[in-house]
Amino acid sequence: MTADVMALLRTELRVERRTGGTLLVLAPYAVAALALVAITTGADLPLLRRLSPGLLWAVVVVLGVLTTMRQGYAEDPTRRDLLHLLGMRPEAVWIARVLAAATLVAALEVVLTVAAVVLLDLAVGDPLLHAAAVPVTALGLAALGVLARDLADGARSGVALVPLVVVPLAVPLALAPVQARAVAEAGGSGWTWIALAALVTTVTVGVGIAAAANLQEVAS
Amino acid sequence: MTPTARRARTGRDVAAVCVLAIGLVLAVTAPPDRLQGDLQRLMYVHVPAAWTGYLAFVVTAVASVQILRRRPLRQWDTLAEASATVGVLFTALTLATGSIWGRPVWGVWWTWDARLVTTALLLLVYLAYLALRRGIDDPEVRARRSAWLGVIAVVQLPIVHMSVVWWRTLHQPPTVLRPGDPSIDHAMLLALLVNVLAFTLVAWSLLDRRRELGVLRHDRERDAVTIPAGLAVTAPDLGTIDV
Amino acid sequence: MAQLSSPTTDAMRRAVGPVVRADDVSLVRGGVWVLDGVTVRLDAGQVALCRGPNGAGKTSLLRVLAGLVRPTAGSVTLAVRQVDLVGHEPALHPDLTLAENLQVVAALTGRDHRDVDAALTHVGLGGAGGRRAARCSTGMRRRAEFARLRLTRPCLLLLDEPAVALDGDARVLVQDAITATVRRGGSVVVATHAPGPLADLATARWTVRDGSVTT
Numbered sequence: 028m029t030a031d032v033m034a035l036l037r038t039e040l041r042v043e044r045r046t047g048g049t050l051l052v053l054a055p056y057a058v059a060a061l062a063l064v065a066i067t068t069g070a071d072l073p074l075l076r077r078l079s080p081g082l083l084w085a086v087v088v089v090l091g092v093l094t095t096m097r098q099g100y101a102e103d104p105t106r107r108d109l110l111h112l113l114g115m116r117p118e119a120v121w122i123a124r125v126l127a128a129a130t131l132v133a134a135l136e137v138v139l140t141v142a143a144v145v146l147l148d149l150a151v152g153d154p155l156l157h158a159a160a161v162p163v164t165a166l167g168l169a170a171l172g173v174l175a176r177d178l179a180d181g182a183r184s185g186v187a188l189v190p191l192v193v194v195p196l197a198v199p200l201a202l203a204p205v206q207a208r209a210v211a212e213a214g215g216s217g218w219t220w221i222a223l224a225a226l227v228t229t230v231t232v233g234v235g236i237a238a239a240a241n242l243q244e245v246a247s
Numbered sequence: 248m249t250p251t252a253r254r255a256r257t258g259r260d261v262a263a264v265c266v267l268a269i270g271l272v273l274a275v276t277a278p279p280d281r282l283q284g285d286l287q288r289l290m291y292v293h294v295p296a297a298w299t300g301y302l303a304f305v306v307t308a309v310a311s312v313q314i315l316r317r318r319p320l321r322q323w324d325t326l327a328e329a330s331a332t333v334g335v336l337f338t339a340l341t342l343a344t345g346s347i348w349g350r351p352v353w354g355v356w357w358t359w360d361a362r363l364v365t366t367a368l369l370l371l372v373y374l375a376y377l378a379l380r381r382g383i384d385d386p387e388v389r390a391r392r393s394a395w396l397g398v399i400a401v402v403q404l405p406i407v408h409m410s411v412v413w414w415r416t417l418h419q420p421p422t423v424l425r426p427g428d429p430s431i432d433h434a435m436l437l438a439l440l441v442n443v444l445a446f447t448l449v450a451w452s453l454l455d456r457r458r459e460l461g462v463l464r465h466d467r468e469r470d471a472v473t474i475p476a477g478l479a480v481t482a483p484d485l486g487t488i489d490v
Numbered sequence: 491m492a493q494l495s496s497p498t499t500d501a502m503r504r505a506v507g508p509v510v511r512a513d514d515v516s517l518v519r520g521g522v523w524v525l526d527g528v529t530v531r532l533d534a535g536q537v538a539l540c541r542g543p544n545g546a547g548k549t550s551l552l553r554v555l556a557g558l559v560r561p562t563a564g565s566v567t568l569a570v571r572q573v574d575l576v577g578h579e580p581a582l583h584p585d586l587t588l589a590e591n592l593q594v595v596a597a598l599t600g601r602d603h604r605d606v607d608a609a610l611t612h613v614g615l616g617g618a619g620g621r622r623a624a625r626c627s628t629g630m631r632r633r634a635e636f637a638r639l640r641l642t643r644p645c646l647l648l649l650d651e652p653a654v655a656l657d658g659d660a661r662v663l664v665q666d667a668i669t670a671t672v673r674r675g676g677s678v679v680v681a682t683h684a685p686g687p688l689a690d691l692a693t694a695r696w697t698v699r700d701g702s703v704t705t
Binding site for chain 3 (some may be wrong): 046106110115232
Binding site for chain 1 (some may be wrong): 292315364368369371372375379380381383385387388391392395396399400403470
């Protein structure tokens, strides 16, 4: 199963490199969102500095969910049928899709971190904490997004439903890195918050894997 | 509906109205709060509404689990939907009454307090649940997918409840369901509990009627499945062709 | 009639039992009764020609036999592991080249890039492997589907309107795919309302009408 997952993941990343659609468009859009907030709040740098961690992770969640709505290899029903016929289990397909989306979200987080440091004078704080937050939140957001996408697939207003389902449930993922940083700054251990985010991510991935095969049964 | 069932339902509806009336009387006659005065009586609506909303979402989750266990949709899917609808109604009522109460007490219509935020997020996700259901025509697909969402969404409930304990917040900490003796005057507690019962009975009545609609819809969808797809397609009628 | 039976396939047929069997299968989708109490069986080496008007349920029948759709009632028993279905839409990602699309298949079936090149050459796309699927004509994309069959080597091959978009030269690919499958002991179901020369290859005829199948 691992070999299959890696094969599909490589394909998804190849598609992404070929089209460049998702990251090349979404990253500038995310930076523009940060810039918009700065402009509309009066560009008061001390204020922005204080708000920057929250702003960063809020934009990560709100825009990160869009990376999971990409047109990847396995997002098409005909190609998914082919994967099924080739013996790939639905859980393996799900994992590959999530890993591909998570890679994009993580890349987006890195770009946004740099943008926030430059535009909002963000102080990253403990780099280890931030580095740990990136993969944990990226995976959690990707899992939520792909799961929501499968639930809303083909439904009317499905496109709008995915962010509506993901964003409220992703609040802990946005909150954890911000709180971790605040706690660490105050002298405590921010790792509890990272652990919370990891818990949310683990549960989401578990539910997603369980749902993958189950939802396939009612697909037409 | 059989006469017995109809009688039972009427009985329950009457009981709901009676208990609601008693609850109203108790709410009005209970001693006023030491700090907030009469304003605090909104608690007798706000808290029961919150509890009833939670209960409804738990019912939706239980019904969702049954759907995933492949139990009959006519029974469980209709219950899940009706319960979610009632839950959304009462949670919206909770937020509205909370806002009305909060304005004079805190000075603002809304505040970014953990309990309020988590409740608002709860409402959003269940609105998404109802929107998802509305957007899928196939009954089997609709039931299955919304069941997964119903199971996922309920995870927020313990977070909403414990939010006032985990984060230092403006909102009242739990007064009844907390470790130790409830920290509330016993007359007020009685009024509160009676209103909780009243709201539960009212919610049950609403749920029952909403579910009846759901069952009718289910039966209509099931009975509509008699015509094979192929019969809808016949040879084109080209009439006479002039050469 | 082309000689598709041989001592090997006859022996196989006796030994193995049906390649795929549907027992009283019904399928309801979107509130519509698509298949109604369908019972069919297909033995090793058989080629079933499945005819019927639009909307009769041919595509759904193929998808149910392939295991892509779970029937509402009844059961489908599949005795082979490798199944392939060439459907209406080619399973190609538009932004990957034909070769890259086939490499995904190769990776999942344990073949290598040489097999991909050979497969493309076999279907007459030897020089087009480096072209993005979106830049290929419909006919080329269909040919690529047949190239895939040389990688998957299915024991149950399901073809849904296979000759669509294929030019005269390429139609032979359909016969080639059917023959190759039968030679390796597999079976084929071809759903079409215009069989043409494929009728000669058929060893069984199924007629689908209003969700029911008569054999």
